[in-house]
Amino acid sequence: MSKSADADHPIHALIRQRWSPRSFSIRQMTHAQLLSLMEAARWAPSSYNAQPWSFIAALREDKPLFSRLFECLMPGNQRWAGKAGALLLSIAATVDEDGDANRYAFHDAGLASANLILQATSMGLYVHMMGGFNREKARETFQIPEGREPCAMIAVGYLGEADDLPDDLKASETQTRRRVPVNDFLFGDKWNDPPSFLKKGS
Amino acid sequence: MSKSADADHPIHALIRQRWSPRSFSIRQMTHAQLLSLMEAARWAPSSYNAQPWSFIAALREDKPLFSRLFECLMPGNQRWAGKAGALLLSIAATVDEDGDANRYAFHDAGLASANLILQATSMGLYVHMMGGFNREKARETFQIPEGREPCAMIAVGYLGEADDLPDDLKASETQTRRRVPVNDFLFGDKWNDPPSFLKKGS
Numbered sequence: 001m002s003k004s005a006d007a008d009h010p011i012h013a014l015i016r017q018r019w020s021p022r023s024f025s026i027r028q029m030t031h032a033q034l035l036s037l038m039e040a041a042r043w044a045p046s047s048y049n050a051q052p053w054s055f056i057a058a059l060r061e062d063k064p065l066f067s068r069l070f071e072c073l074m075p076g077n078q079r080w081a082g083k084a085g086a087l088l089l090s091i092a093a094t095v096d097e098d099g100d101a102n103r104y105a106f107h108d109a110g111l112a113s114a115n116l117i118l119q120a121t122s123m124g125l126y127v128h129m130m131g132g133f134n135r136e137k138a139r140e141t142f143q144i145p146e147g148r149e150p151c152a153m154i155a156v157g158y159l160g161e162a163d164d165l166p167d168d169l170k171a172s173e174t175q176t177r178r179r180v181p182v183n184d185f186l187f188g189d190k191w192n193d194p195p196s197f198l199k200k201g202s
Numbered sequence: 203m204s205k206s207a208d209a210d211h212p213i214h215a216l217i218r219q220r221w222s223p224r225s226f227s228i229r230q231m232t233h234a235q236l237l238s239l240m241e242a243a244r245w246a247p248s249s250y251n252a253q254p255w256s257f258i259a260a261l262r263e264d265k266p267l268f269s270r271l272f273e274c275l276m277p278g279n280q281r282w283a284g285k286a287g288a289l290l291l292s293i294a295a296t297v298d299e300d301g302d303a304n305r306y307a308f309h310d311a312g313l314a315s316a317n318l319i320l321q322a323t324s325m326g327l328y329v330h331m332m333g334g335f336n337r338e339k340a341r342e343t344f345q346i347p348e349g350r351e352p353c354a355m356i357a358v359g360y361l362g363e364a365d366d367l368p369d370d371l372k373a374s375e376t377q378t379r380r381r382v383p384v385n386d387f388l389f390g391d392k393w394n395d396p397p398s399f400l401k402k403g404s
Binding site for chain 2: 005007008009010011012014015016018019020031032035036038039040042043044045047048049051053054055056057058062064065068092103104106107108109110111113114115117118119122127129131142143144145148151152177178179180181182185186187188189190191195196197
């Protein structure tokens with residue numbers, strides 16, 4: 001199944017092809033693949049090169065650890081994420097080494113995670129990021145210290161068949177991908193004002 | 203000049219090649235390129251598909267708007283960013299349509315910005331993200347409403363010559379890119395504990 005983005009302007013194939021499935025194949029991932037995902041995250045830019053990200057990661061075959069990650073998910077995500085080839089938890093360093101708040105911790109964890117996603121896509125893998133997990137349980141389970149914030153959970157794997165999902169999830173799996181058009185979020189002279197080159201007649 | 207990442211594990215060329223220069227060429231960018239950057243951002247994933255990002259963007263030739271963006275930068279960034287082919291401001295929707303806080307606003311603006319960076323890299327462009335700008339000035343200049351937070355400023359353009367920079371900036375332009383190794387941010391059973399597959403002897 002392809003859900004290639006219906007793009008209005010030319011974009012790179014890896015960005016166009018990426019989407020967030022719920023159906024994963026039983027095909028196994030390897031630790032080498034996991035390390036490439038981490039390496040891609042590693043080279044993301046960050047404010048003052050603080051690299052304010054960490055990950056806890058397990059392949060489905062890394063049984064006890066995969067289960068402990070899975071147990072942190074909200075029930076809705078547990079309906080499908082157990083079949084992923086790997087589960088990860090991203091963690092943002094919201095306080096830096098000097099004890100100062102890093103306002104870019106989540107932003108830069110996002111930059112690193114997007115690199116991870118693009119790397120995965122280039123290896124034929126798919127990624128589904130999740131905000132639906134129990135942050136306090138994650139903190140306790142993995143002894144995450146103060147100043148480090150559980151950020152997102154991430155399912156990675158080879159694509160499965162939509163037909164293998166429960167009916168309600170199957171519907172969302174096959175629906176068209178929707179985004180607001182660029183005109184709705186690209187502004188010029190001021191908020192909500194289109195840039196002059198997009199204005200009618202210009 | 204190439205500053206390709208010294209990667210320990212295989213990563214995609216676009217991720218390896220990307221870095222954040224301060225020296226930009228006078229070669230002009232086009233509005234079509236700017237729209238491809240926005241289109242790439244558009245297709246990023248986001249929590250509940252909220253797409254909590256907006257951008258204000260100008261090419262160097264879009265004179266008054268480019269200047270108003272430039273004026274929001276901190277003096278240190280003004281030393282070099284005026285030669286960029288385009289300047290952008292990313293804005294995160296920290297409050298959603300129902301008036302609830304979106305804890306993923308910065309994270310997802312980061313996901314979108316990373317897509318923008320990879321798209322730029324694929325078009326031969328370079329990107330330098332900046333936290334060093336005057337947020338209140340940006341808010342006033344562009345009449346950014348409450349619940350929308352100036353996030354990062356972004357310089358984009360073709361690569362210039364390090365020799366064209368002042369000496370102190372030239373040094374940072376040519377220095378080796380540094381990252382902590384994957385072992386420093388990938389954990390297993392608990393915080394600071396390496397995953398079992400990375401432990402010695404396993």
